Amino acid sequence: MPELPEIQTSINDLLNSRIIGRRINDCRVLWPRSVRPLKAGDFQARISGLVLQQLHRRGKYMVFRLNRDQTLLVHLRMTGQFHLRPAGSPEDPHDRVIFELDDRRRLCFHDTRKFGRLILTADPEDILNRLGPEPFDPALGAEDFFRALRRRRSRIKALLLDQSFIAGLGNIYCDEALFAAGIHPLRNAASLREEEAQLLLVKIREVLNTGLRNRGTSLGLGETNYLSGGRRGENSGALHIYGKAGQRCPRCGSVIEKIYVAGRGSHLCPRCQEITLEGSLTSPG
DNA sequence: AATACAGCCTGGACGC
DNA sequence: TGCGTCCAGGCTGTAT
Numbered sequence A: 001m002p003e004l005p006e007i008q009t010s011i012n013d014l015l016n017s018r019i020i021g022r023r024i025n026d027c028r029v030l031w032p033r034s035v036r037p038l039k040a041g042d043f044q045a046r047i048s049g050l051v052l053q054q055l056h057r058r059g060k061y062m063v064f065r066l067n068r069d070q071t072l073l074v075h076l077r078m079t080g081q082f083h084l085r086p087a088g089s090p091e092d093p094h095d096r097v098i099f100e101l102d103d104r105r106r107l108c109f110h111d112t113r114k115f116g117r118l119i120l121t122a123d124p125e126d127i128l129n130r131l132g133p134e135p136f137d138p139a140l141g142a143e144d145f146f147r148a149l150r151r152r153r154s155r156i157k158a159l160l161l162d163q164s165f166i167a168g169l170g171n172i173y174c175d176e177a178l179f180a181a182g183i184h185p186l187r188n189a190a191s192l193r194e195e196e197a198q199l200l201l202v203k204i205r206e207v208l209n210t211g212l213r214n215r216g217t218s219l220g221l222g223e224t225n226y227l228s229g230g231r232r233g234e235n236s237g238a239l240h241i242y243g244k245a246g247q248r249c250p251r252c253g254s255v256i257e258k259i260y261v262a263g264r265g266s267h268l269c270p271r272c273q274e275i276t277l278e279g280s281l282t283s284p285g
Numbered sequence B: 001a002a003t004a005c006a007g008c009c010t011g012g013a014c015g016c
Numbered sequence C: 001t002g003c004g005t006c007c008a009g010g011c012t013g014t015a016t
Helices: A004-016 A040-047 A142-150 A156-161 A171-181 A194-213
Strands: A024-029 A052-058 A061-066 A071-075 A080-086 A095-101 A105-111 A117-121 A257-261 A264-268
Touching: A004 A052, A004 A061, A004 A080, A004 A194, A024 A040, A040 A117, A142 A194, A156 A171, A156 A264, A171 A194, A171 A264
Parallel strands: none
Antiparallel strands: A024 A095, A052 A061, A061 A071, A071 A117, A080 A105, A095 A105, A257 A264
16 A cells, blocks of 8 residues: 555656656546546546646655646555556556646556545645654654654554654554564553654654665555556565564564554564553553 | 544455 | 455544
């Protein structure tokens, strides 16, 4: 599932494919819910003729700046991806929105499970302002992170998945960061000691950086798998814990467990990520 | 404030 | 081989 490294890789690949400066000559919406809340016809009419001026990432959103003060926010959710194809290519059954560019290329939003969203708006900040800090923001210091954790009573994993607390983490990199920091996903956020919080922030950045270097994580071979630039991500070999329930912990050899936290499958080593009674309880004050 | 759960979706894994 | 069933999960909305 696309998280920060996969979104950033998708953006880098589009930038390398020189889509900036291209005009959208025409647009076809094949699955209207992909462009909610606009109606398909309104989306097509409003975006046709606009020029792609900038592209960057914020959290898990791809932010396409267009002229006339319009912004296209794209959330890939589970299976969204972009493909550039020559004009006249045969239609892919999972393409949901197709942009005809002015250089005889097609920018196709491909989304098997149809959860992804393309939001065309003049006020992207209404959405982006709800996001928490970027994990790599140099202004996000270890001490701030510790203090923010101390104020919260939720389970640490639920908090890391909360995009308004920190933006860009999803299930895979969350499990990997918690394992690398030796922190049980059910730990109460407020129970983390200062050195644990500091280490967790370091490990979050490490696992994301590894993911970025490897162009993201692709799991399995099927239709729903993550691709960018038509290629698989190479990060699955760098995973230590995610998707490895029943296998041995690479650090201590214990059997990796899978539990559910905040409704998500969560992988952990019961020895490297111990939880104590006080860690699982809400601390007073 | 935190949690749980349904809903949105389909391909793939699994059992028989 | 071919069904049926369940699972995966980011996010939103609703209920507790």
